[in-house]
Amino acid sequence: MFSHAQHKQKFVSLHRYFGLTIALFLVVSGLTGSILAYYHELDEWLNPDLFFTEQKGSNFLQEDYLYRAAQGYTESHGGTLNTMSLEFVSGRSLRLYVNGSEEFNRLFINPYTAEVMGARQWGDLSDSWRNIAGFIYKLHYTLWLPGTWGVLLLGIIALIWTVDCFIAVATTLPIMKRFSWKLFRQRWKQSFKMRWKSKGYTFHFLLHRSAGLWLWALLLIFAWSSVAFNLRDVYKPVTYAVFQAPPETPSTGHTLTPLPFQEALSMARAHAESIASEYKVSLGHERSFRYLKAKNTFQYRFHSSRDVDDAIARSVIYIDAATGEFLDVYWPTGQYSGTTVTQWLYALHMAEVFGRPYQLLVCLLGLMVTYFSYSGVKIWWRKRQKARTKRRA
Incomplete structure (x- = not known):
């Protein structure tokens, strides 16, 4: 006013x-x-040739075998692969993110056969x-x-x-x-009105x-x-001045040799089950397993009842890459208010919630x-x- x-x-x-x-x-x-x-x-x-497979069902190959196959292909083309997708869905490929290769930055692998279905430089029209x-x-x-x-x-x-x-x-x-709440509402209400016959x-x-x-x-x-x-x-x-900020992602502080892929993944899954029980959280589908070399940790992403939508998987657990020791868990909501606000902003911006109408x-x-x-x-x-x-x- x-x-x-x-x-x-x-x-x-x-x-x-x-x-x-x-x-x-x-x-x-x-x-x-x-x-x-x-x-x-x-x-x-x-x-469709990159995203969909001829095979269907749940008889997928083991994760470490698929990871080694994708890693070998990536390294032969000058790239590195630190993240393994765990989004196993019947009739669909696994999409992997590649760093360092001048030829491609996305790799698609068949989870039933470990064959590379294709690779591309994401977003490059040439x-x-x-x-x-x-x-x-x-x-x-x-x-x-x-x-x-x-x-x-x-x-x-x-x-x-x-x-x-x-x-x-x-x-x-x-x-x-002079301010009058009743008059203010009457006048401001006019700003919300549209005269469709105007030109x-x-x-x-x-x-x-x-x-x-x-x-x-x-x-x-x-x-x-x-x-x-x-x-x-x-x-x-700005956000964390108003809402509770999450702590920094954990680091081990050492450079010990990481555990074998499948062993580390099994330990991460066990920790997730234990933590979910402690927090009274239900677990859903998995998203990815990633080695963070700078912090010498493994990052395990999965869906939980703390996610803002059933289709999203942003719950995270960190474990020591060398020992498999549990380091920390980050829930998308209900843990740190700053994280909750941020996750909702992301989901709303990217149309990941409320289905087709939204x-x-x-x-x-x-x-x-x-x-x-x-x-x-x-x-x-x-x-x-x-x-x-x-x-x-």
Whole structure:
């Protein structure tokens, strides 16, 4: 609420300049984000030979055998493989992440035969046009700029967007000489209304304002979660100043030889069962098993009842790579409030919760973000032309 028009005008000016600064970037992010709501479906549709196997059932080969087969293939092409996927699903391949190879960074292996089904340089259209889903994904969060410049730039844009969410609300508040809660509600209520029969500039102005208010909470979630993805040095201190921060990931402090893969995995599973019983948590499907060389630990990821959705697996256990000793557990929710908030932001941003209806909502929201950028520029241009005409007169 403002007592004078000039006070409100300051926020209008800020919203205008912030909006114009980020408009083009939000058009790209909005359009690509709308498509990425269906990223997995698109990628699988374009690459069925990589994702689906002829065999079906649960007679998968043992994990260490598959890991050694994939590791051997990776090393023969100059790469390294530190993470083994444990997402065994009937009729589907295992997708592995590769580092160091100039030929590919994704490897697909048949869990029934240990045969390599294919490899690709994720997102590289010169490698194959069927990488279009990955190309769009990388465009969404890096603009395909070299190094970390794209991530940093879009992180700054996301931060401006977050601040502008609050400024935008301020521009819709009524001007009142004396405050009255009843009158305030009556006047502010007008900002939420849309006159669908209006045309031209009026139509875009009213829709820009009313839709922005109705979708405000979601827009803020996507703006701040974008900061979490791209500008963690800002996100973490701000979030953890309000919510409880998780401790640093554990490290053994030694360089002893790691345990054999299958033995370490069996110990991690045993620890998970024990910890789940202690915390009264039910376990679900597994996600991955990873060797962290810098900390000389194994990271075991799996789904639990502490995850925000049945399809997500972000519960984590760390064990000593040399002894198999349990080091720590990180639950996605219900342990550290900062982690809970972050996991929900990730899941909401990536349309990983609430099934198909929310996935469609995220797709439509991306289109609305694009529209807000377009209509904002259109509103500014109309006001600019009007001001020029007034000066000439």
